[in-house]
Amino acid sequence: MSNATVEQVAVLGAGMHPWGKWGHNFVTYGVAAARAALEDAGIDWKDVGFVAGADTMRNGYPGYISGATFAQALGWTGIPVTSTYGACASGAMALDAARQRILSGMCDVALVVGADTTPKGFLKPNVGGREDDPDWLRFKLLGASNPTYFALYARRRMDLYGATQDDFAAVKVKNSRHGLGNPYARYRKEVTAEDVSASPLVASPLRLLDICATSDGGAAMVLTSMDYARKHLGDKSPVRISAISTVTPTFPNTIIEMPEFATDSAAGIPAPDLKFKQAIGHAAYAQAGIGPDDVDVAEVYDLSTALELDWYEDLGFCGPGEAEKLIRDGVTTLDGRLPVNPSGGLACFGEAVPAQAIAQVCELTWQLRGEAEGRQANDPKVGITANQGLFGHGSSVILTR
Amino acid sequence: MSGESTTNTRRRLPAVEGWFTVPEAGSDQSPALIGTLCRSSGTYFFPPERVMSRAPGNSDSDLVDVELSTRGKIWSYTDAQYQPPPPYVPVSDPHVPFAIAAVELEKEKMVVMGQVVPEVAVADLRVGMEMELVIDTLNVETDEETGEEVEMVIWKWKPVEDGSAS
Numbered sequence: 001m002s003n004a005t006v007e008q009v010a011v012l013g014a015g016m017h018p019w020g021k022w023g024h025n026f027v028t029y030g031v032a033a034a035r036a037a038l039e040d041a042g043i044d045w046k047d048v049g050f051v052a053g054a055d056t057m058r059n060g061y062p063g064y065i066s067g068a069t070f071a072q073a074l075g076w077t078g079i080p081v082t083s084t085y086g087a088c089a090s091g092a093m094a095l096d097a098a099r100q101r102i103l104s105g106m107c108d109v110a111l112v113v114g115a116d117t118t119p120k121g122f123l124k125p126n127v128g129g130r131e132d133d134p135d136w137l138r139f140k141l142l143g144a145s146n147p148t149y150f151a152l153y154a155r156r157r158m159d160l161y162g163a164t165q166d167d168f169a170a171v172k173v174k175n176s177r178h179g180l181g182n183p184y185a186r187y188r189k190e191v192t193a194e195d196v197s198a199s200p201l202v203a204s205p206l207r208l209l210d211i212c213a214t215s216d217g218g219a220a221m222v223l224t225s226m227d228y229a230r231k232h233l234g235d236k237s238p239v240r241i242s243a244i245s246t247v248t249p250t251f252p253n254t255i256i257e258m259p260e261f262a263t264d265s266a267a268g269i270p271a272p273d274l275k276f277k278q279a280i281g282h283a284a285y286a287q288a289g290i291g292p293d294d295v296d297v298a299e300v301y302d303l304s305t306a307l308e309l310d311w312y313e314d315l316g317f318c319g320p321g322e323a324e325k326l327i328r329d330g331v332t333t334l335d336g337r338l339p340v341n342p343s344g345g346l347a348c349f350g351e352a353v354p355a356q357a358i359a360q361v362c363e364l365t366w367q368l369r370g371e372a373e374g375r376q377a378n379d380p381k382v383g384i385t386a387n388q389g390l391f392g393h394g395s396s397v398i399l400t401r
Numbered sequence: 402m403s404g405e406s407t408t409n410t411r412r413r414l415p416a417v418e419g420w421f422t423v424p425e426a427g428s429d430q431s432p433a434l435i436g437t438l439c440r441s442s443g444t445y446f447f448p449p450e451r452v453m454s455r456a457p458g459n460s461d462s463d464l465v466d467v468e469l470s471t472r473g474k475i476w477s478y479t480d481a482q483y484q485p486p487p488p489y490v491p492v493s494d495p496h497v498p499f500a501i502a503a504v505e506l507e508k509e510k511m512v513v514m515g516q517v518v519p520e521v522a523v524a525d526l527r528v529g530m531e532m533e534l535v536i537d538t539l540n541v542e543t544d545e546e547t548g549e550e551v552e553m554v555i556w557k558w559k560p561v562e563d564g565s566a567s
Contacts, residue, residue: 125488131417134448136488137417139485139486139487139488139489140416140488140489140490141416141417141539141555142501142514142515142516143481143485143489143499143501143516144481144485144501144514145481145483145485145486147479148479148481148501151479151480152476152477152478152479152501152503153477154479155477155478155479155528156476156477156528159477159527159528159529160528200482201482202482202483203479203480203481203482204479204480204482204523205479206479251455251456251457252444252456252511254510254511254512256476256477256503256512256514260514261447261448261513261514262447262448262511262512262513262514263511263512264444264446264455264511265444265445265446265509265510265511266510266511267443267444267445267508267509267510267511268439268442268443268444268445268456269442269443269444269456269457
């Protein structure tokens, strides 16, 4: 890893509360996940020097100041906290905040927590008339829900690359098999291509089973300095975070993104070489000093089945228009060359917004340790996560061992 | 723009102010989206940016209102099979699916989303198909003071006759 541009931090603990629709307060899930991560690390809460919370926008004020909410619930110890929000990328921002504290020498041990309780149905904007809020206006003026945008990307794959709804269904079938053995997954049931095609159309060409649900859940991680990890673990080598990319788009962003009405214009300033989603992974690879060929396992944001295929290309696993071949050839299944979403992905979890990016990193931690019982990839050494949050938030984390 | 009353029809009001022109009934003018042009970079914005150019390095540039191209080619398309959540205002009960298109404007080099006119479904659309802008009903609202029904209008995309995919 001599080409790395950023120092590593150690992952000592990972913990989750199972995803579902449990109906509890989000703090319950966050605390359960935090306690599991601390236990996994063998570190006492009183030894934690910093808490980074990933916020939820759907649970009132405690959700907006989640760092303090979790610190108070675990018992105030006087340590500094932060609360981050970057939509689906909130968890990566919280991890990055923790990494900054550690790499700057301001603390040795940091706890990162994200949890959510979500309502049923389409994610919708906050209430109230807000004529200057694009997220409110897109529902009002276009009737554009989140699946609208997922469907635009999916349809483009079909008309440009000859993708079929069967290809999209194959992603769901794969992920549902992966999630069967995952005790944290909400949906642990095999889904067939027939099940997908029999499910109702939501936003053509995407059907209900192509689109991820929303869930309750919580995930947490304990990060430490490499020095602390060496002292704490002795000869045992920890999984390390080699990159956290939290990039934003570069103007002009020429791909239509939620919640926008239009792309930026490339009439005056040429579009950048990398599309935004490509730039997310690119920044992570640059930090870690590696490339797509080094990756053994990936957790990518399958908000829709077709979006998982976009990620294959944007992360450099294949060229444009080649993702369908990867899924058809079984390259990204658990026993393939490059398993993608061994956890079962959002297809088996449903999205718990602030917890999800952290959950991706928890899964890769277990994969790299060889502890992902029932869904273990074949001896992976490098893993990458990818996700993108509403309003231009990139999120990609690289783990190595 | 001003939503003038016309005889024998409901008053028409733009569903959002300052984003598109609404030619009066009987006018031979075509409706258009109103964008802004950043003079120093040549970049267009929609919805219009009226405070500061978002093109990096052009913060002092003049921003002028311009009418955007009224034709473009489909970048992608989909539909809303289920009724979107509020603040979307339902237009029928039960919900009737409507198509949504993202259309690429050649001159402005940008993609603009819009609902597709009601008589056109996803099966009628293709990436690359030529579309034109029209003004159509978004929903009907009742004026709380006068009880008058007001037609809220919005821009929509409509396939150009003989506009085949390139």
